[in-house]
Amino acid sequence: MALIDGAHQLVKVPIVLVWDRLxxxxxxxMQQLITDREWLTVFLLPAYSPDLNPVEWVWAHVKHSPANLAVVALDRLEAFVRNRLKRLQYRPEILDGFIAGAGLTLKPSPR
Known part of the structure; x- marks a missing residue:
């Protein structure tokens, strides 16, 4: 939850999480921590459903681009992945497509 709180402090907007059922x-x-944060909306996926998890689509997209990349140092790979994720941040239509492709909507469910 500290990571989520930190992300919220950084972006200063409501956060929507799609979680598996870990x-x-x-x-x-965790349910109490979620309830205590009005800015946080959490959607839980059905048990074992990688096709419904938009995060899987994001990582597939990010991993597709470095297919022919030869990295000589771990920090360069990290910079590459950060760059690709940053680019997605400015392409909300792609992220919306990942959500729609998973059959989800961004309409919050009642708490």
Whole structure:
């Protein structure tokens, strides 16, 4: 939750998370932490559903671009991935496509 709080402090906008059903994501403690943050909306995926997880689409997109990249140092690979993720930040239509492709909408469900 510290990472999510830090991201919220950085971007200063509401955050929407799509989570799998990892035990820490569905615990009572996590549910309380989510409830305490009005700016946070969480969607839980059905059990084992990688095709419904937009994050899988994002990583597939990011991993597709370095197919022929030869990296000589880990920090260069990290910079490359950060650059590709940053580019996606300014292309919301692509991110919307990943969400739509997974059959999801951004309409918040009642808490």
């Amino acid at each position: 035990n820490t994501h569905v615990s009572r403690r």
